[in-house]
Amino acid sequence: MEATVQSILKKYGKDKSRMMDILLDIQSVFNCVPDEAIDIVAKEVCISKVDVEQTLSFYHFLSKEPVGKYAVYLNNSAVACMHGRKKIAKAFKKEVGIKFNSVTKDGLIGLWDTADMGMNDQEPAALINGVVFTRLTKTKVKELVAGFREGKEVSEMVEEYGDGQNGNRLVKAMVHNNIRKTGAVLFREYEHGEAIRKAVKYTAEKVIEEVKRSNIRGRGGAGFPAGLKWEFCRMSGGEEIYLVCNADEGEPGTFKERVILTELPQQLFEGMVIAGYALGAKEGILYLRYEYKYLKDYLENILEQMRTQNLLGNNIAGRMDFNFDIRIQMGAGAYVCGEESALIESMEGKRGEPRNRPPFPVQKGYKDMPTVVNNVETLSNIVKIILHGGDWFEAMGTRESNGTKLVSISGDCKRPGVYEIEWGTRIREILEMTGAKNTQAVQVGGPSGMCIGPDKFKLQIAFEDLATGGAIVIIGEDRDLLKDVVMNYLDFFIEESCSSCGPCRSLEVIIRNKLQKMIDGNGVGKDIDDLIQWGNFMKESNRCGLGQTAANPVLSTLENFRHLYEDLIKTSEDFISTFDMNEAVTESCEYVGRPPNIH
Secondary structure, three states: OHHHHHHHHHHOOOOHHHHHHHHHHHHHHHOOOOHHHHHHHHHHHOOOHHHHHHHHHHOOOOOOOOOOOEEEEEEOOHHHHHOOHHHHHHHHHHHHOOOOOEEOOOOOEEEEEEOOOOOOOOOOOEEEOOEEEOOOOHHHHHHHHHHHHHOOOHHHHOOOOOOHHHHOOOOOOOOOOOEEEOOOOOOOOOOOOHHHHHHOOOOHHHHHHHHHHHOOEOOOOOOOEHHHHHHHHHOOOOOOOEEEEEEOOOOOOOOHHHHHHHHOHHHHHHHHHHHHHHHOOOEEEEEEOHHHHHHHHHHHHHHHHHHHOOOOEOOHHHOOOOOEEEEEEEOOOOHHHHOHHHHHHHHOOOOOOOOOOOOOOOOOOHHHOOEEEEEHHHHHHHHHHHHHOHHHHHOOEOOOOEOEEEEEEEEOOOOOEEEEEEOOOEHHHHHHHHOOOOEEEEEEOOOOOEEEOHHHOOOEEOOOOEOOOOEEEEEEOOOOHHHHHHHHHHHHHHHHOOOOOHHHHHHHHHHHHHHHHHHHHHEEOHHHHHHHHHHHHHHHHOOOHHHHHOOHHHHHHHHHOHHHHHOOEEEOOOOOOOOOHHHHHHHHHHHHOOOOOOO
8 A cells, every 4th residue: 555655646746735636546546545545645745644634524535434346426416316316226225235325345336325427417327436327227227236246347337428529539438418509609610729829919918808898707607707807817916827617517407518528628728728828827727526537538638639739838829928738636526616715725635615705716716826717618618709709709698698608408308408598598498499398497507596487487597687507407397396306405505515604514404404394294384484584594694605505495496486385384383392391300300309490
């Protein structure tokens, strides 16, 4: 073990900020990060063992205990459950002979729940030793478990590859893109490298002005104007400036950026190069979620091709003063790392806990230097803005939402997949496009977004109406909205909370238990008022977006489906306890010779 760990440490220069990479590499060798390895890492990078363990303990795909030679992570998102996750889990338990979240006695197979894999358009899905398996059946489960016992490589068990670059020799994934609709921006053809060569002929200030003219807002959900963010960062005056591409696409129901990473990686990286030029940055970092690790070698190859084409590295496109490169940083499974300051903490090798703000990342981010964090879709749009102009981009969409929007649509519809739509598209148009029938509700923006009913299907996908980072889940009339969806989302937020804030750590559990009590037939009049009060307190009291929106599954369904909650109320009277404290402590008081009157 000593030699292996030392080799891994040497690979990363014993740099404590590369702790994520160090731990992931150790885990890949030993199926866990053993105590002995922790001791070696702590000593060699000159930090305490506690610091190593707190990073290790934070992430879903890192573990001190062995996770199994074959570690099966089965998606348990709401959409996965809609499409048969329960029967697949039952099949795995039957074939392996253990419950989920445990490992066989011989250490061969581990079965684990996981919150979301970015595969909601092809469920049920599982991640096995980093290899994705989609549209699982009971027959396929039997074949997989038999293969484990025969000692087969997991990659050998992939029988067919998906479309597009999923069949690339460096990907070889059975994942399908399911690109259902292309639009005028992201999927518009262009000559690779043309936008970079055009951008470097301008001043950095002119590039930023063009981006500002386009009025492009961040595509991750919050919608902050990208050009302004770049300008603020460039004006911060740091010794170094960093650009980070957030590819930690962890919002349940979102998978659009997986498709961009697969089919449009050059466009994404060119957008990063242009942003690096505008910012005056020398390094760009793609933070890639662990669930998309199967794309890493492919993406690294694209980066190497760009270096040979003089589109990355030194003197890019002949501009002698422009040196910029990109590296890939793997995540390890933490939804909260989608928040930009938590992502930066993770990149520095720490727990992915959100930072207090101010200062904002554009002032003090990665390594305490000014840092811009944009997501995959935002940066991919930059190429087309440079090529066709800010005015061209601004002319599309609505007054506050310009260009096009890539959305991931899944759930109860005939044609789940990725759609590039213009901002302003109405929900009812989306239902028609996807072949959805008898729709009870639509969840817009993932669990942290809004759940609407038919009376609001006239609303538009736009920042001024229904903002979304890209997730749209369609829920049919035959679903129990509270049991099948809301409870699943609450469990997700509880699992993914970093637990830094008290309300997020505790109150979310109380809200979940309150709703479960109502579903179990014990609802009383005050329960609805409690849920509203507690949900609003979550919005006011937590410091990051996860905690502030963690009660949204309850609050938005209470707003639009209040009758479902009212149907759970068995009595309008508040619960009156018949518990008598004096009577309960009488015996113990007699034993110690104290009067039973507690008052």
